[in-house]
Amino acid sequence: MTTRELGPGGPVVTELCVGTSPLGGMPQIYGYDVEAERAIATVLRAFESGIGFLDTSNNYGGGESEKRIGEAIRRAGGLPEGFVVATKADPVPGDGEFTGDRVLASFEESLERLGLDRVPVFYLHDPEHFDFDDLSAPGGAVDAMVELKRRGAVDRIGVAGGDLGAMRRYVDTGAFDILLNHNRYTLLDRSADALIDHALAAGLVYVNAAPFASGMLAKPAADRPRYQYGMPSDEIVERTERLRALCAAHGVSLPAVALQFSTRDPRVSSTVVGVSSPQRVDELVANAAAPIPAELWDELRDLAV
Incomplete structure (x- = not known):
């Protein structure tokens, strides 16, 4: 699997990163639950898959995601060699403030749940709120992130969120090494395109999250998938079906194309x-490796979706 550095001299990560928000068991967001043993088995499978990067957060499932990941690490006898874990600072749920002290406390809580002494990558999560x-x-909060890096507690600090305007402001602070943006660079929504260029020009690296638009590009229409964590409009449903038909005409699956739109x-x-x-x-590993004809990418550029 292709690997890249998260900036010069940074952690080496695979082109795929396992997102673990669903593993915290959040049916209010995803429309389904994931029980603990299934979540642990999923992380263990990721350790064996060739993927070397995992992303979580302090408040996924109220900390349950990190606890389950920590249990998988324990059962595996530790992280596989070279495996990179990223987590994120979150405020106390329901708290109207997100202070520097809270960033530091969030970091320590995450390490305890994960059973790790440090993590290479740490994000400030959803600061747009x-x-x-x-x-x-x-x-x-931003100063606290910088302080963790200064101490050597983390190798790289990033900002992670969905709002494009807010993400640009945090990029422009000059404090961060990584921008993680979700749901805004997909086959259905390419609105992050200019932000990606802006972040790279500022010296950051870019991590793209949710290339399936939180399910819309991964699941069949009969499963009533969500779009950007909500119910899709009729327009989004129609555009998705046009994409699905185009992929079928070339004998490839929509999830494979949606994933490789990002990885390529x-x-x-x-x-x-x-x-x-x-x-x-x-399925994720298989979709990343699926052959896709060049003609399809040409047609996607011309298709007004």
Whole structure:
């Protein structure tokens, strides 16, 4: 599997990253639950798959995702050699503030749940829900992220969120090494395109999350998949079916094309895909390797979706 550095001298990661938000058991977001043993088995399968990068967060499932990952690490006898775990700082649920002290506390909570002494990659998570001036003020959340890197507790710090305008503001602080953006660079929504160029020009690397648009491009229409964590509009359903028909005409699956739309872009250092079972890990690896004719990519460029 292709690997890349997260910036010069940074951690080496695979082009695929296992997203573990579903493994925390969040049916309110995904429309289904994942019980603990299935989640642990999924992480263990990821360790065997050739994927070397995993993404989680302090508050996925109220910490349950990290706990389950930690149990999988324990059962495996430790992380596979070279395997990179990334997690994220989150505020206390329901708290109206996201302070520097909270970033540091979130970091320690994550290490305890994961059973690790350190993580190579640490993100400030969804800061768009808080006032930028508060988080970027001296002693605030951004400073705490920088302090963790200064201490050597992490190798790279990043900002992770969905709002394009907010992400640009955090890129422009000059504090971060990585931008992770979700749901905004897919076959259905390419609105992050300019932001990716902006981040790379500023010296950051880009990690693309949710290339399936939270299910819309991965599941058949009969399963009523969600789009960007909500119900899709009629327009999105119609556009997805046009894409599905185009892929079928070339004898390839829509999930494979949706995934490789991200992985084949040289600007994307890694692509984060949420998984919910060992089978989904296997499908992810297979979709990344599926041959796709060049003619299909040409037609996708011309198709007004």
